[in-house]
Amino acid sequence: MTTDKVPEFSDHDWLKNIEILKARGLYSLVETVAERLNILAREVSDLAVSDTGGKIYSWADSQLSTLESKTTGITDGANQNAALKPLRVLVATSGGADSVSLLILCALAASFSNSGIEIVCAHINHRMRSQDSEGDALFCAHLAQNLKVSFKQIVATENQMENFLAGGSEESLRDFRYHALESIAGDVDANLIVFAHTLNDQIETYLFRSFRGSSPGGLRGIPCVRRHNKVLIARPLIDITRDQLLEFLTTLGFPWREDVSNQNSKYTRNYIRNEIAPRIFSRFEDFTKSIERTRRMIAEDESLLQSLCVRILPTIESQNKDLWQLSVLNEHPVSLRRRLFADALRSREIEVSFERVEKLLQMTAPSNGTGGEPVQKQSLSLSENWDVICEGDRLLFLDKTAGARVSDARAGEKMSMQPIMVKTPGITIIASLNKCLFVQVADSSASGLKRYPAAEAMEAFVSLEKVDGPLVFRGRQPGDFIQPFGMKEQVKLKKYLHTHKVVLEDDPFGLEKRVISLLACEDEVLWIPGVGLSEKLRAEGKPSHVLKLLDIGIDQSGFA
Template identity: 30%
Template sequence: MQHPEAELVFAVERFIGERQLLLPNDTIVTAVSGGPDSTALLHVLHRLAPRYGWKLIAAHLNHQFRGAESEAEAELVASFASSLGVPCETGVADLPAWIRETGLNAQAAARDRRYAFLTEVAAKHGAERLALAHHADDQAETVLMRLVRGTGPSGLTGMPLTRRIGNLELVRPLLRIYKEELMGYCHEHSLPFAEDSSNRSRKYTRNRIRLDAMPALAGLNPQLPDALNRLADLMREEDDFLRQEAERARAALVTREDGGVAFSRNAFLALHVALQRRLIKLILNYVCGEPELADTADVSDYNRIERIREALAGERTPTLTIDLHGGFVFRRGYDRVWIGRRAACVGIVEGSEPAWLERDWLERGGFQWGDVLQGTVTARTNRDEASKDSSATEAFFDFDRLVFPLQIRFRRDGDRMDPLGLNGSKKVKDMFINKKIPLQARDRLPILEDAEGRILWIPGVGRSRHALLMDDTSRLLAVRIAPEAWKRLVSG
């Protein structure tokens, strides 16, 4: 909904009051870029300030991206603030140098430095609030951009009305006002503003959304910005409801145990699937210290959560271990589930239950499966240092030809293997018989399998023809079973 100019100040005032974005007698830092949006925001807050006892401070950071144009914008902001009698803090950041130093993209680097500067200004003046000039068109573009990139329900909430950084509350009083209204307001009051030339550059995703995608989609729905803003409003409330429900589920089901958290698989599976995903995300945030990814849900994040959820729901393997990135591990033992930090840098997993072996984990050195199996990844410096075949207690694989993640598991009915030297597959049951593996040992022997379900090696039985060492092999995975463990498995 757009407002006539005469009603714009009242609309902003009412929105601030309804959402309690600003309180009486607040000290407010207003970020002013020099563009029409932030110029209008400062002017509106200045008009309302006497009524509410607000103390305003304008703040502008020169990013030094556009040379003389950036200098002119800094001077314009300082002059405009002075004309209103509002103190103005200006800063300079060498963003090109910061980008070279950090490797961040231009927009991320600018955001980081800008917020650092604004929080410094707020601390200097003892400000409780930081007012930002994001408006309704910005919100619509944000929702569409996240949708195009790939997002979950949290991403569709758009930019939050408020966000806390330490003791500072970020607020967006213009999030219900459209760009056209702000431009009209500036013209009506003859407010000086600058047009940022970089806003016309299509090298930025947001600009392509604004300049190309939004106009094209408006041909299908002329009210597209309104529709996207309504979607953000609806999703914000539903996202908040799911967040609260996930917190309740965590409090009811999850307990702290052995340096991590534990919960009942059956109780978890009784939850709705949407709540299961939320609870996993909440647990990863709590245990692993992962940031809350409210603005995105990329493929890797989705896959990690789904993999854990499917591991909990799966019926084929009652016990298993999954390596999580950053030194954490997921363990399921029938009804008990535990997530926490691994005990050592080399992957140590229980030798009595199946385990998943991730590529990045193995690349850090290898794994140890209880006191039974050990795996090491090394550069192949001597072409004759490892046989292409295997012995009863040792096997070698071309690391870069393996399909990850690998799994250590026990035998299943119907298992087949593609043995080295045989053109075809063979029943594992028959291979056990041929190798005279004692009947009582067959359920205890570990089986190494790849992500495609192909058995790579069974100690004492044989290896497959997959991931053989070749002349161009540069890295090898050596997997060994401890001799004493082998004796124990086949004799006990």
């Protein structure tokens, strides 16, 4: 039913329509949405949905059902609901039947609730359908006015519209909507965004991911609740069918807008919705229920496996999340390793694909299949910003934005060494040397023999307690000095290097023959790997940290 006009309803009309909804058994939709908004209002302080991608895939989830027992109906329990924090809800409204239903249901639920819920209608205009797009926006504005809720919209710029019309993907359009809605949420201080995805969308998503190829995690479908940054995203209608919503709107006499582009089956989701799903539903009457049962069981199993991964990960990581211990990783079954790698990619904003995860599994698998060490010095480019290096018992995720890309320069070649801030503790990539500097908190069982390294050592147990200021790793500079190990006085670095027979003759071009890389605090040199350590880092008792300068095993021929 496409129209620009929204019927005007008085309070008396609303009460009359509510009685009609009750008579036809549709008022349960209002009760369901109200109950879920009350649960989400409590979530502001109670619900444990993590900020690191935590998601809930069913309104029957124990996290939600626990809170549900604390909520009451929408027509009573004022005293119990009075304790709820105010909830400002942003309702994503396109003008289609699903989102119009959701906006009406939220407005009704808020008006009859004692939870302090405020509704804001949010419309995103992509400007892809000329006058139809303007008609959608006008319709949504009138609908919000009729329901006595605020209206906000974001309109695509000329450049954005041209990009969309030139062949914008479904993903790019979705990303634009999400960013726009998050922007509105920030402007109006909304702490919840609700979308009108239905059970039909859930089934279509399941089919879409099945055809494309997906991990079991992908077959969980669309989460009903998830946290994104400081905003909670929820889908109160995710277990309601589209037919139920159409009946709801028809009963109220409310129109909606039809997006003719939804009939264009060049988009995969539209093809599934228009061509595939109807044929399946006509042949298998219980298909929706069967798929929903399967999806929920997968979600429950995935929740268990994910909780195991969360528990296991700290034992695999060293004191830095970018360094994994492969001997510990390979103690676990491949199903958990696969999930750990998928989570690692996702947390670094790398697209998760079967091929990437399988490559990581192959790189880190024991070379003899019986617990031996992986093949040495393998490396893989994961994305524009991330590489991964596998060597011995270590797997290093290398953040390429932390320094320049690896060059052909190597230690001992003619080059300059720019200062790099050192992470303490952490891993600092020295890309120009093809090395990484580890600064780790020392184990309580650190051996005293390791505290005083040989001059050529690339590892030292030290105390950083006397260091007053940030550490940098750099080349030598005019004015550098060091307090040699075992001595009380300070000497100029040039004299120290001469004493240790480090040749620093200049070549005809004014560059050093041997590059000296060192750890320093301002002008004071603290450690020259392979040459010597400053007395200032001497560990009198228990060392506080261990320093290591190691190869990261990258060369340009090593990238897969």
